[in-house]
Amino acid sequence: MPRPVRHILGLSGGKDSTALAIYMRDRVPEIEYFFCDTGAELPETYEYLSKLEVYLGKEVVRLSSDRTFDHWLKIYRGTLPSPSMRWCTKVMKIDPLEKWIGSDKAVSYVGLRADEASRKGYASLKKNILSVFPFIEDGLELHDIEAILIESGIGKPSYYDWRSRSGCYFCFYQRKSEWIGLHDNHPDLFAKSVEYEQKKGFEDTASETQYNWSQGETLSELLARRNSIRERNRERHSAHLIDILDDNQGSDDFCSACHL
Ligand code: SF4
Structure with a gap:
């Protein structure tokens, strides 16, 4: 049957x-x-x-x-x-x-x-x-x-x-301001993300190439720029009247294929 x-x-x-x-x-x-x-x-x-x-x-x-x-x-x-x-x-x-x-x-x-x-x-x-x-x-x-x-x-x-979206805490699609949100809300998960970037725990098998989660900078560099990132985010928010926490208005690509 x-x-x-x-x-x-x-x-x-x-x-x-x-x-x-x-x-x-x-x-x-x-x-x-x-x-x-x-x-x-x-x-x-x-x-x-x-x-x-x-x-x-x-x-x-x-x-x-x-x-x-x-x-x-x-x-x-x-x-x-x-x-x-x-x-x-x-x-x-x-x-x-x-x-x-x-x-x-x-x-x-x-x-x-x-x-x-x-x-x-x-x-x-x-x-x-x-x-x-x-x-x-x-x-x-x-x-x-x-x-x-x-x-x-x-x-x-x-x-x-x-x-703005669900998904892994280290998702590379998140905005730079969201990485700061991760740092402030889950410092342990932010620290773990930094460790992944630094290849801690698997240096023996890792390639020499530096890989970052966020485009163009390491998470430590990103965090050091937190004030300017926050400021830019505020400007964007008021300039476009976008509620950045409304995922309908967020990055279209953010992990869409992860929403099975
Ligand atoms: S794309 Fe999906 S599986 Fe990959 S890190 Fe983002 S949420 Fe996780």
């Missing part, structure tokens, strides 16, 4: 996929919720997922690589992931997800909104996975998503106070 089609919904730890989980809970009760856990997520993300699990009354399955980030970093000889060498998404997120689904037929519910329909997200190339976009199909935009989160009592993740 053929296996039944699975219904799956990937949570990124951000507001859109969370709102979609809330939106779909009673529409497709058999949905399996999952979260691709790199082991380097923000503590706020784990808290947010736990809160959501209580609301859904269901476990959010954690999918992770058999190996740690440190293992993969050694394999890549200390080459930090970057927009042009984005090995992290493949080995830490996409491979575990595709292994979990295997050859099962699955419908994957993706939280792209109607007002961002042109944005690219991850859509599996595997023929047994069909991606669907309920917010786009139903014409739901940012204000609808915010209403869903407020009405459910879940709200937005608390990291939105200082960072």
Whole structure:
């Protein structure tokens, strides 16, 4: 007898996929919720997922690589992931997800909104996975998503106070001002990011080349410029009336393919 089609919904730890989980809970009760856990997520993300699990009354399955980030970093000889060498998404997120689904037929519910329909997200190339976009199909935009989160009592993740998107604490897509936010909110994780940059603990296998998380400077150099970065951020904010903590207005590329 053929296996039944699975219904799956990937949570990124951000507001859109969370709102979609809330939106779909009673529409497709058999949905399996999952979260691709790199082991380097923000503590706020784990808290947010736990809160959501209580609301859904269901476990959010954690999918992770058999190996740690440190293992993969050694394999890549200390080459930090970057927009042009984005090995992290493949080995830490996409491979575990595709292994979990295997050859099962699955419908994957993706939280792209109607007002961002042109944005690219991850859509599996595997023929047994069909991606669907309920917010786009139903014409739901940012204000609808915010209403869903407020009405459910879940709200937005608390990291939105200082960072615009979910993802690894060391994500190379974060803005320079967000690195300062990481330093101020999680000094231990900032220090760990500095260690990765300095290749501490795997100097023996690392290549000689210097790799930085943030373009054009080390994290220590970035931190030394914190006042000018903050000032520039304020100017940008007032010049364009942009709420920099509204991820709808943020960098379009910021980890979009990590929002599975
Ligand atoms: S959040 Fe950033 S660092 Fe983490 S897997 Fe995604 S692209 Fe890579």
